Amino acid sequence: ELKVEQNPLFLSMQEGKNYTIYCNYSTTSDRLYWYRQDPGKSLESLFVLLSNGAVKQEGRLMASLDTKARLSTLHITAAVHDLSATYFCAVDKSLQGGSEKLVFGKGTKLTVNP
Amino acid sequence: DTGVSQDPRHKITKRGQNVTFRCDPISEHNRLYWYRQTLGQGPEFLTYFQNEAQLEKSRLLSDRFSAERPKGSFSTLEIQRTEQGDSAMYLCASSVQGESYNEQFFGPGTRLTVL
Secondary structure, three states, X not given: OOOEEEEOOEEEEEXXXXXXXXXEEOOOOXXXXXXXXXXXXXXXXXXXXXXXXXXXEEOOEEEEEEOOOOEEXXXXXXXXXXXXXXXXXXXXXXXXXXOOOOXXXXXXXXXXXX | OOOOEEEOOEEEEOXXXXXXXXXXXXXXOOEEEEEEEOOOOOOEEEEEEEOOEEEEEOOOOOOOEEEEOOOOOOEEEEEOXXXXXXXXXXXXXXXXXXXXXXXXXXXXXXXXXXX
């Protein structure tokens, strides 16, 4: 069974600081997704990572994927208050002939303090 | 508006009542998914359709739950004889078959409260 673990689950950081969120998954998957969710809102797609060594950046967020380690990271640079949200990683197994469903981690609730 | 839409956005019902939710996917997307999200958790897969065919159902989808996508466009999710444990956010997502990846776009969700 595919499992996805994120850590930390809660992260409180000051504006201007850097931090990394980690996402580990249990079985082979070459497709990893990062989503953002604001309180009471739906999920917004941030990044799609498709291969080993993939790196994508958007503003202060950078995501990377190491398929051999089954690990993805979401790095936050010089955090600002607007980044406060819950961040989810998700994987699917469709390339391995498995399901099209996404399996999500529990999320990392990020709070950026002034 | 080209996003995924869901209706209603909020539903409060009494235990034992039936409820039905609707999802309209992005127009060119032929795949449609239902997920359930409870407080403090990530979304959990319920079921998915490719066009009008329901291709996978989760073990979470008890016999009280049924989903349809009769014409391959909008979908409905019905919960019969609701229980308090059904209280959650029900999320719909859609995607396009044929892409090299399965990026799913989510709707705003329907928040169900069972009293």
